[in-house]
Amino acid sequence: MSVSMKYKTFNGNPVSVIRVQSEGVIPMKQHRSISYTDSVNEEEILVTKPVLPPFSEFLPMLETIWNNRQLTNAGPFHQQFEEALCSYLGVEHICLFANGTLALVTALQALRITGEVITTPYSFVATSHALLWNGIKPVFVDIDQHTLNLDPGKIEAAITPQTTAILPVHCYGHPCDVDALQTIADTYNLRLIYDAAHAFAVNNAHGSILNYGDLSVLSFHATKIFNTFEGGAIVCPDRKTKNRIDQLKNFGFVNETTVVAPGINGKMSEFNAALGLMQLKYIDSYIEKRRTIDQRYRQRLAAIQGITCLKGVGERTPNYSYFPILVEEAYSLSRDELYHQLKNRKIHPRRYFYPLIPEFSMYRGLPSARLDLLPVAMEASRKVLCLPIYPDLELDVIDRISACIADLS
Numbered sequence: 001m002s003v004s005m006k007y008k009t010f011n012g013n014p015v016s017v018i019r020v021q022s023e024g025v026i027p028m029k030q031h032r033s034i035s036y037t038d039s040v041n042e043e044e045i046l047v048t049k050p051v052l053p054p055f056s057e058f059l060p061m062l063e064t065i066w067n068n069r070q071l072t073n074a075g076p077f078h079q080q081f082e083e084a085l086c087s088y089l090g091v092e093h094i095c096l097f098a099n100g101t102l103a104l105v106t107a108l109q110a111l112r113i114t115g116e117v118i119t120t121p122y123s124f125v126a127t128s129h130a131l132l133w134n135g136i137k138p139v140f141v142d143i144d145q146h147t148l149n150l151d152p153g154k155i156e157a158a159i160t161p162q163t164t165a166i167l168p169v170h171c172y173g174h175p176c177d178v179d180a181l182q183t184i185a186d187t188y189n190l191r192l193i194y195d196a197a198h199a200f201a202v203n204n205a206h207g208s209i210l211n212y213g214d215l216s217v218l219s220f221h222a223t224k225i226f227n228t229f230e231g232g233a234i235v236c237p238d239r240k241t242k243n244r245i246d247q248l249k250n251f252g253f254v255n256e257t258t259v260v261a262p263g264i265n266g267k268m269s270e271f272n273a274a275l276g277l278m279q280l281k282y283i284d285s286y287i288e289k290r291r292t293i294d295q296r297y298r299q300r301l302a303a304i305q306g307i308t309c310l311k312g313v314g315e316r317t318p319n320y321s322y323f324p325i326l327v328e329e330a331y332s333l334s335r336d337e338l339y340h341q342l343k344n345r346k347i348h349p350r351r352y353f354y355p356l357i358p359e360f361s362m363y364r365g366l367p368s369a370r371l372d373l374l375p376v377a378m379e380a381s382r383k384v385l386c387l388p389i390y391p392d393l394e395l396d397v398i399d400r401i402s403a404c405i406a407d408l409s
């Protein structure tokens with residue numbers, strides 16, 4: 001199959017034409033930055049490929065939507081999906097969203113967060129963008145060298161009278177040090193909101209990692225291990241908070257005539273909710289396939305000098321959402337050289353997260369964005385390469401990718 005995008009003119013205006021040739025799964029947008037100006041063919045190995053349930057199983061759900069004409073605003077599939085998710089994830093309450101970014105923006109609003117929020121520089125840019133959308137000042141604190149998550153040991157020094165909350169990320173689905181973070185939050189009376197976009201279905205010894213902190217935010221974007229095309233959610237501990245969040249994601253409406261806050265339109269549609277219900281049937285098998293892939297990479301890469309496979313700390317059931325390796329100095333190429341060499345061989349890993357958020361122009365001027373204050377994050381940003389991982393990635397392809405990395409060393 002190939003996808004290509006061409007620019008043509010129509011009535012004198014430039015228009016883009018996307019061509020999709022042949023059947024099959026459309027290669028996914030690689031985390032926002034795939035170039036559709038290049039054609040992509042079957043031999044290209046992308047960093048991820050979205051999983052979908054059998055089309056035939058989804059059709060009756062579509063038919064139901066077509067018949068009952070309830071397309072959004074907490075319809076029947078939305079209701080069912082919320083309940084099914086709570087039970088699958090082992091959490092009390094969930095509010096579904098159109099995407100994870102709107103969920104993050106709303107989570108901050110729901111807890112009335114203002115002033116300064118301590119967050120990680122090593123994440124997808126949506127984490128700190130959600131702060132800017134709320135007029136909050138991000139304060140970047142360096143990460144832990146083992147987990148690449150916010151380092152609790154460095155947080156206290158960054159707390160000021162304006163600090164109101166901490167916004168950590170369970171990066172790559174590897175849990176943060178939730179106990180240490182909670183202790184700091186309790187000591188300084190701060191709110192704790194987790195960006196759990198990578199942490200779907202991750203449990204520690206006590207259950208879901210999503211039950212920590214005040215709120216946890218999920219993303220169901222196409223690149224994530226569990227997707228509803230686009231989608232997201234907030235996990236919250238009580239009915240009162242859920243009601244407030246449900247109002248905020250619906251323009252602030254409490255009833256037909258009362259609006260209590262400048263809420264946003266963050267609602268998930270019936271289409272996405274129906275798809276989510278269907279995806280839940282298969283998620284365990286997707287994670288199991290990822291586990292096999294993760295193991296295979298670890299076996300094949302173990303002997304290559306200068307290549308370290310990142311490991312999570314504290315998860316009892318991981319979700320294998322990414323496969324990050326560190327390209328150390330002992331390897332013969334730099335991370336970027338390896339990245340380009342693999343691309344030349346039609347293998348498309350991703351440099352998550354490069355550049356660091358504080359390097360982007362809208363953050364660069366902040367005092368906490370000084371890169372010399374963030375040495376661990378800087379190093380990770382220059383060393384990490386996320387290798388392709390998705391449920392139908394064949395083991396012989398993993399062997400080929402690993403052999404390329406070995407041959408180039």
Ligand SMILES: Cc1ncc(COP(=O)(O)O)c(C=O)c1O
Nearest residue numbers: 099100101124126127197219221
């Ligand atoms: C860590 C992190 N936070 C937030 C988001 C935003 O989620 P979404 O794409 O669903 O808006 C993403 C992913 O895209 C992410 O990786």
